[in-house]
Amino acid sequence: AQTVTQSQPEMSVQEAETVTLSCTYDTSESDYYLFWYKQPPSRQMILVIRQEAYKQQNATENRFSVNFQKAAKSFSLKISDSQLGDAAMYFCAYRSAFTTDKLIFGTGTRLQVFP
Amino acid sequence: EAGVTQFPSHSVIEKGQTVTLRCDPISGHDNLYWYRRVMGKEIKFLLHFVKESKQDESGMPNNRFLAERTGGTYSTLKVQPAELEDSGVYFCASSQLWTGPTEAFFGQGTRLTVV
Numbered sequence: 066a067q068t069v070t071q072s073q074p075e076m077s078v079q080e081a082e083t084v085t086l087s088c089t090y091d092t093s094e095s096d097y098y099l100f101w102y103k104q105p106p107s108r109q110m111i112l113v114i115r116q117e118a119y120k121q122q123n124a125t126e127n128r129f130s131v132n133f134q135k136a137a138k139s140f141s142l143k144i145s146d147s148q149l150g151d152a153a154m155y156f157c158a159y160r161s162a163f164t165t166d167k168l169i170f171g172t173g174t175r176l177q178v179f180p
Numbered sequence: 181e182a183g184v185t186q187f188p189s190h191s192v193i194e195k196g197q198t199v200t201l202r203c204d205p206i207s208g209h210d211n212l213y214w215y216r217r218v219m220g221k222e223i224k225f226l227l228h229f230v231k232e233s234k235q236d237e238s239g240m241p242n243n244r245f246l247a248e249r250t251g252g253t254y255s256t257l258k259v260q261p262a263e264l265e266d267s268g269v270y271f272c273a274s275s276q277l278w279t280g281p282t283e284a285f286f287g288q289g290t291r292l293t294v295v
Contacts, residue, residue, distance in 0.1 A: 069222070109183060109288040110289075112283050165228075166236075166275070166282070167225040168223075168225065168273075172221060173222070
């Protein structure tokens with residue numbers, strides 16, 4: 066069975082600085098999708114960025130980028146120029162490309178942003 | 181366009197009572213998922229509807245949980261009778277029906293507390 070591990074329960078960063086959130090996963094599948102979701106306090110979870118495992122190039126969305134290391138099964142999220150609005154719970158998630166549509170989540174990382 | 185909406189946002193019930201959670205997916209989304217996050221743990225998959233059919237209900241914890249999706253539109257998740265361990269945040273998500281890294285759109289969740 067696939068698993069997702071987020072080893073950082075909490076992280077903090079100062080405004081305008083850069084922070085990296087860690088995520089590792091375990092799977093025997095060759096093709097899959099990886100996601101980072103953000104959940105601000107009392108608000109909906111939204112997709113931040115996604116990566117398709119067959120693509121070698123790391124995904125980037127504005128200030129958000131990932132470091133996808135397929136061999137190491139690592140999928141970290143880098144947030145550049147952090148803003149107060151980035152404060153949220155961040156969840157890493159895995160989805161098989163073959164078997165099922167369900168997402169497998171990690172335990173989440175709470176990110177605090179200080180002015 | 182309205183997003184995924186969930187009712188109620190909070191519910192506090194006594195052990196042994198019944199609670200029904202409702203999810204209205206984005207219009208036109210055939211996929212509907214229920215997930216649950218118990219305090220401090222990962223978000224876990226409960227079940228997946230494709231239109232009105234249950235595609236995967238492997239995550240349903242036991243027969244006290246009953247999910248329905250009337251006419252392929254909104255869905256309800258009933259817990260009867262509720263136990264203390266059912267406390268947590270219940271998320272609903274919906275997505276379009278196609279293969280690939282379809283983005284799942286989440287509701288803001290229903291926080292269920294069983295006392």
